[in-house]
Amino acid sequence: MSSTAGQVIKCKAAVAWExxxxxxxxxxxxxxxxxxxxxxxxxxxxxxxxDVYFWEAKAQDSVFPRILGHEAAGIVESVGEGVTELAxxxxxxPVFTGECxxxxxxxxxxxxxxxxxxxxxxxxxMLNDGxxxxxxxxxPIYHFVGTSTFSEYTVVHVGCVAKIxxxxxxxxxxxxxxxxxxxxxxxxxxxKPTKGSSVAVFGLGAVGLAAxxxxxxAGASRIxxxxxxxxxxxxxxxxxxxxxxxxxDYDKPVQEVIADMTDGGVDRSVECTGNVNAMxxxxxxxxxxxxxxxxxxxxxxxxxxxxxxxxxxxxxxxxGTFYGNYKPRSDLPSVxxxxxxxxxxxxxxxxxxxxxxxxxxxxxLMLKGEGLRCIIRM
Numbered sequence: 001m002s003s004t005a006g007q008v009i010k011c012k013a014a015v016a017w018e019x020x021x022x023x024x025x026x027x028x029x030x031x032x033x034x035x036x037x038x039x040x041x042x043x044x045x046x047x048x049x050x051d052v053y054f055w056e057a058k059a060q061d062s063v064f065p066r067i068l069g070h071e072a073a074g075i076v077e078s079v080g081e082g083v084t085e086l087a088x089x090x091x092x093x094p095v096f097t098g099e100c101x102x103x104x105x106x107x108x109x110x111x112x113x114x115x116x117x118x119x120x121x122x123x124x125x126m127l128n129d130g131x132x133x134x135x136x137x138x139x140p141i142y143h144f145v146g147t148s149t150f151s152e153y154t155v156v157h158v159g160c161v162a163k164i165x166x167x168x169x170x171x172x173x174x175x176x177x178x179x180x181x182x183x184x185x186x187x188x189x190x191x192k193p194t195k196g197s198s199v200a201v202f203g204l205g206a207v208g209l210a211a212x213x214x215x216x217x218a219g220a221s222r223i224x225x226x227x228x229x230x231x232x233x234x235x236x237x238x239x240x241x242x243x244x245x246x247x248x249d250y251d252k253p254v255q256e257v258i259a260d261m262t263d264g265g266v267d268r269s270v271e272c273t274g275n276v277n278a279m280x281x282x283x284x285x286x287x288x289x290x291x292x293x294x295x296x297x298x299x300x301x302x303x304x305x306x307x308x309x310x311x312x313x314x315x316x317x318x319x320g321t322f323y324g325n326y327k328p329r330s331d332l333p334s335v336x337x338x339x340x341x342x343x344x345x346x347x348x349x350x351x352x353x354x355x356x357x358x359x360x361x362x363x364x365l366m367l368k369g370e371g372l373r374c375i376i377r378m
Contacts, residue, residue: 005078013151019057033080045072069149073174098159162332183210185324195219203273216240
């Protein structure tokens with residue numbers, strides 16, 4: 001048992017007190033884990049667009065004050081009642097969604113959308129008792145997507161923690177707990193391109209480049225990157241992108257441009273922007289008879305997807321995916337092993353590293369659209 005087990009830990013955390021205002025490094029109290037919970041010592045975390053989105057309070061029900069952060073790696077400090085799957089000292093990745101192991105989704109080989117632990121952006125408390133584990137002078141500080149990794153210690157439901165190879169460098173594999181796995185899995189698990197096939201990727205941010213990396217690993221011969229920022233193409237080549245299309249350079253829909261380039265359409269497409277027009281283009285650019293389009297990006301709540309039914313009748317398939325169809329506890333360890341075997345190149349996603357005290361710098365860079373993933377060293 002660790003010497004701090006069962007006790008309140010005082011540590012540093014970056015608290016978002018109100019929307020859009022710089023995070024403040026505060027001394028917070030982190031309560032011990034309760035039933036089916038674990039307390040983690042976070043060693044590395046990184047910034048994802050989802051953190052920025054909720055920090056800006058663009059969502060309906062953003063809760064403040066809260067501790068953001070969900071892409072991270074750390075070590076188990078202590079475990080609560082009923083936890084047998086993990087032990088103090090285990091190396092882990094906390095995940096914004098979970099795997100209870102008991103519900104219909106967890107028992108299904110096809111789904112990773114756990115009924116109990118799937119992402120909930122509005123809940124700022126723990127499931128067990130409806131309370132927070134963070135406080136400052138008795139005032140509750142709310143959780144974020146069950147992870148809250150912008151804190152030196154955090155408490156997470158055991159079903160949202162993946163135990164990984166202790167030899168894996170945590171400052172690298174921390175980025176696998178969210179965006180990279182989402183894009184990679186969308187291609188490998190859902191689109192499933194075959195060797196020698198053609199793939200179009202819409203949106204060349206970190207998730208889109210991970211989708212391209214998946215196409216590269218699958219042996220696709222043509223990977224067409226689609227983005228409104230032509231400056232992204234050079235970087236995208238490192239991830240296997242062979243051709244680049246900027247829709248602004250053409251006076252016809254980009255799906256027609258891609259169909260002309262590929263003799264009728266690509267074999268697979270992966271949409272990673274969340275823009276509903278890009279979603280329609282991604283679907284309509286796949287080849288009739290066998291083409292499959294996969295939607296990854298999260299659309300605006302009022303968005304409506306419009307396409308002609310003949311596009312389906314002509315044997316095009318449209319699929320959606322959540323977290324790349326990876327079950328966090330069951331599947332994430334194998335993604336880490338892909339990195340350990342040097343199949344998956346994680347380093348090229350990491351463009352900057354800052355100390356925890358400079359976490360606001362990571363936000364500034366993401367708002368400017370600079371870099372892919374910034375690692376925050378705790």
